Amino acid sequence: MLRLLLVDEQRMFVEALTQYLSTESDLWVSDSAYPSETDLLDRARIAWPDVAVVDIAILRNRVHEVLRRLEEACPDARVVVLSSTLDPEPAVRAARAGAAAWLPKERGITELVEVIRLVGRGHAWYPPEVLAEVLCALRQEAGPVGTGDDPLAVLSVRERQVLGVMAEGKRGRQIAAELFISVQTVRKHTRGILTKLNVHTQLEAAMLANSGGETPVLSETTVRALPR
Structure with missing residues (x-):
């Protein structure tokens, strides 16, 4: 429930x-x-x-x-x-x-x-009437991240693990349970991920993770599968 x-x-x-x-x-x-x-x-x-x-x-x-x-x-x-x-x-x-x-x-x-x-x-x-502008704004704010051929290289091994589980639509306690870490540790790594990737939300970070760090163009169907 x-x-x-x-x-x-x-x-x-x-x-x-x-x-x-x-x-x-x-x-x-x-x-x-x-x-x-x-x-x-x-x-x-x-x-x-x-x-x-x-x-x-x-x-x-x-x-x-x-x-x-x-x-x-x-x-x-x-x-x-x-x-x-x-x-x-x-x-x-x-x-x-x-x-x-x-x-x-x-x-x-x-x-x-x-x-x-x-x-x-x-x-x-997000409704179709505004979805395109929302995704465009998030992509523009995300901008280029990382260095070299792997834009996610700025993340630590643990941050990559947290981001990987986050990109599956999980968060908070679910991430903590899967990685056998505390919720407080998840919060710390999440803050680090957002800061290093220069994004504001978990939705933006997940978009980058699901696109391998490239600026993605997502359909309405795809964005429904991403966490906030």
């Missing part, structure tokens, strides 16, 4: 979504909160969600900060961002902040539930 954290300022929407999700046997809302609440991260730690659904409407320029803090509080949680617009700019900001999915609210609850399940299985999802 997927544990969910709902972060939205529209209480009626949260209540309606919670009621709808209560009919789904594989989904459970462990908590809900306003994005501006001072105890949001504490509540997130207690809820320990598999997926956090976050409305970015009131966050504006704080999107990156809030999502990063959520990741620190719940490193294994994947984030689905809700938006009130199809403007690609906030979608790019969400991707840079590490969101696994970005969904306009107009798509409705049924599609949101489908995206939650996809993200819960380790996939990423």
